[in-house]
Amino acid sequence: MKVKSLASTPAVTAPPETPIREIAAIMVRRRIGLVVLTRSEELVGVISERDIVRAVAQDIDMAKPAETIATRHVVTIDAEADIKEAVALFRRHNIRHLVVVNKGQIYGVLSIRDLVREKELLAGLEEYATVQADALWIVGD
Numbered sequence: 001m002k003v004k005s006l007a008s009t010p011a012v013t014a015p016p017e018t019p020i021r022e023i024a025a026i027m028v029r030r031r032i033g034l035v036v037l038t039r040s041e042e043l044v045g046v047i048s049e050r051d052i053v054r055a056v057a058q059d060i061d062m063a064k065p066a067e068t069i070a071t072r073h074v075v076t077i078d079a080e081a082d083i084k085e086a087v088a089l090f091r092r093h094n095i096r097h098l099v100v101v102n103k104g105q106i107y108g109v110l111s112i113r114d115l116v117r118e119k120e121l122l123a124g125l126e127e128y129a130t131v132q133a134d135a136l137w138i139v140g141d
Contacts, residue, residue, distance in 0.1 A: 003086050004079035006115065007100040009108035013038045016045065016067035020055055023047050023066045034097040034109055037070055043106060045070030048097060074099050079107045086110055 012030055014023060016037040023035050027049065037044040047066050055062070055069045075093050077086055079102040086098055090112060100107040 001083045002079065003077055003081045003083060003098075003100055003110055004102065004107065006083065007079065007108035007110045008032075008114065009100075011036045011099065011106050011109045013106070014066065015039060016070065017065045019063050020047075020052065020060070020066050020069060021062035024052050024062070027052070032109075033111060033113070035066075036099055036106060036109065037066055038106065041106070043074060043076075043099065045072045046074050046097070046099065047071070050096075076101050077110065078102070083115070087115070 012026065012032055012034075013036045014026065016039060018037075026035055027033065033049045035047045037046060045067060047070050051069050051071060060069060075089055075095060076099045077089060079100050089098055090096070096112045098110045100110050
Protein backbone atom coordinates (compact mmCIF):
# COMPACT_ATOMS: atom_id res chain seq x y z
CA MET A 1 0.00 0.00 0.00
CA LYS A 2 1.30 3.46 -0.90
CA VAL A 3 1.65 6.35 1.55
CA LYS A 4 -0.57 8.58 -0.60
CA SER A 5 -3.53 6.27 -0.02
CA LEU A 6 -3.54 7.03 3.72
CA ALA A 7 -2.14 10.58 3.91
CA SER A 8 -4.41 13.40 5.00
CA THR A 9 -4.58 15.88 2.14
CA PRO A 10 -4.07 18.68 1.69
CA ALA A 11 -1.66 19.39 4.52
CA VAL A 12 -2.80 22.09 6.94
CA THR A 13 -0.28 24.89 6.49
CA ALA A 14 0.44 28.27 8.02
CA PRO A 15 3.08 30.97 7.55
CA PRO A 16 6.01 30.72 10.00
CA GLU A 17 5.09 34.17 11.40
CA THR A 18 1.76 32.85 12.70
CA PRO A 19 1.56 33.21 16.50
CA ILE A 20 1.97 29.96 18.44
CA ARG A 21 -1.45 30.50 20.05
CA GLU A 22 -3.09 30.64 16.62
CA ILE A 23 -1.33 27.41 15.57
CA ALA A 24 -2.74 25.73 18.70
CA ALA A 25 -6.21 27.05 17.84
CA ILE A 26 -5.90 25.66 14.30
CA MET A 27 -4.99 22.26 15.73
CA VAL A 28 -8.01 22.28 18.03
CA ARG A 29 -10.40 23.52 15.34
CA ARG A 30 -9.17 21.07 12.68
CA ARG A 31 -8.63 18.21 15.16
CA ILE A 32 -5.06 17.62 13.98
CA GLY A 33 -1.70 17.17 15.66
CA LEU A 34 0.59 18.89 13.16
CA VAL A 35 0.69 22.12 11.17
CA VAL A 36 3.18 22.51 8.33
CA LEU A 37 4.87 25.91 8.20
CA THR A 38 5.40 27.18 4.67
CA ARG A 39 6.70 30.30 3.00
CA SER A 40 5.76 30.63 -0.68
CA GLU A 41 4.81 26.93 -0.68
CA GLU A 42 8.31 26.01 0.57
CA LEU A 43 8.56 23.81 3.65
CA VAL A 44 10.03 25.82 6.55
CA GLY A 45 9.22 23.54 9.48
CA VAL A 46 6.44 21.86 11.41
CA ILE A 47 4.68 22.48 14.70
CA SER A 48 3.32 19.45 16.53
CA GLU A 49 1.29 19.07 19.69
CA ARG A 50 4.52 18.11 21.42
CA ASP A 51 6.10 21.42 20.37
CA ILE A 52 3.16 23.35 21.82
CA VAL A 53 3.29 21.44 25.12
CA ARG A 54 7.06 21.98 25.34
CA ALA A 55 6.58 25.72 24.73
CA VAL A 56 3.94 25.95 27.47
CA ALA A 57 6.21 24.04 29.89
CA GLN A 58 9.06 26.44 29.08
CA ASP A 59 6.76 29.44 29.59
CA ILE A 60 7.31 30.69 26.04
CA ASP A 61 5.09 33.61 25.05
CA MET A 62 2.25 32.19 22.93
CA ALA A 63 2.20 35.41 20.90
CA LYS A 64 5.67 34.62 19.48
CA PRO A 65 5.92 33.40 15.88
CA ALA A 66 5.50 29.66 15.43
CA GLU A 67 8.89 29.43 13.74
CA THR A 68 10.54 30.11 17.13
CA ILE A 69 9.49 26.64 18.36
CA ALA A 70 9.21 24.84 15.03
CA THR A 71 10.96 21.60 14.22
CA ARG A 72 13.21 22.61 11.32
CA HIS A 73 14.61 19.22 10.34
CA VAL A 74 11.39 17.78 8.96
CA VAL A 75 11.20 14.09 8.13
CA THR A 76 9.47 13.68 4.78
CA ILE A 77 8.37 10.71 2.71
CA ASP A 78 7.44 10.39 -0.93
CA ALA A 79 3.76 9.85 -1.70
CA GLU A 80 4.67 6.77 -3.76
CA ALA A 81 6.64 5.13 -0.93
CA ASP A 82 5.36 1.96 0.69
CA ILE A 83 3.64 2.19 4.08
CA LYS A 84 6.37 -0.08 5.50
CA GLU A 85 8.91 2.68 4.82
CA ALA A 86 6.71 5.15 6.71
CA VAL A 87 6.49 2.81 9.70
CA ALA A 88 10.29 2.48 9.70
CA LEU A 89 10.65 6.29 9.69
CA PHE A 90 8.18 6.70 12.55
CA ARG A 91 10.19 4.23 14.61
CA ARG A 92 13.66 5.47 13.63
CA HIS A 93 12.90 9.12 14.39
CA ASN A 94 10.42 8.54 17.25
CA ILE A 95 7.84 10.81 15.61
CA ARG A 96 4.10 10.72 15.06
CA HIS A 97 3.83 12.62 11.74
CA LEU A 98 5.51 12.57 8.35
CA VAL A 99 5.18 15.30 5.74
CA VAL A 100 4.28 13.61 2.47
CA VAL A 101 5.76 15.06 -0.71
CA ASN A 102 4.92 14.41 -4.34
CA LYS A 103 7.28 15.62 -7.07
CA GLY A 104 8.90 18.05 -4.65
CA GLN A 105 5.61 19.59 -3.52
CA ILE A 106 3.89 19.18 -0.16
CA TYR A 107 1.16 16.59 -0.70
CA GLY A 108 -0.17 15.93 2.79
CA VAL A 109 0.61 14.50 6.20
CA LEU A 110 0.70 10.91 7.36
CA SER A 111 0.22 10.29 11.07
CA ILE A 112 0.42 7.28 13.32
CA ARG A 113 -3.32 7.84 13.81
CA ASP A 114 -3.88 7.30 10.08
CA LEU A 115 -2.17 3.90 10.32
CA VAL A 116 -4.18 2.91 13.40
CA ARG A 117 -7.43 3.88 11.67
CA GLU A 118 -6.47 1.78 8.65
CA LYS A 119 -5.62 -1.21 10.83
CA GLU A 120 -8.97 -0.91 12.64
CA LEU A 121 -10.80 -0.68 9.32
CA LEU A 122 -9.05 -3.76 7.95
CA ALA A 123 -9.74 -5.71 11.14
CA GLY A 124 -13.42 -4.73 10.93
CA LEU A 125 -13.63 -5.81 7.29
CA GLU A 126 -11.97 -9.11 8.12
CA GLU A 127 -14.47 -9.72 10.93
CA TYR A 128 -17.38 -8.80 8.64
CA ALA A 129 -16.11 -11.15 5.91
CA THR A 130 -15.77 -13.99 8.43
CA VAL A 131 -19.33 -13.46 9.71
CA GLN A 132 -20.66 -13.35 6.14
CA ALA A 133 -18.76 -16.52 5.18
CA ASP A 134 -20.06 -18.31 8.29
CA ALA A 135 -23.63 -17.19 7.48
CA LEU A 136 -23.32 -18.52 3.93
CA TRP A 137 -21.92 -21.80 5.21
CA ILE A 138 -24.84 -22.23 7.66
CA VAL A 139 -27.45 -21.33 5.00
CA GLY A 140 -25.84 -23.72 2.52
CA ASP A 141 -25.91 -26.60 5.00
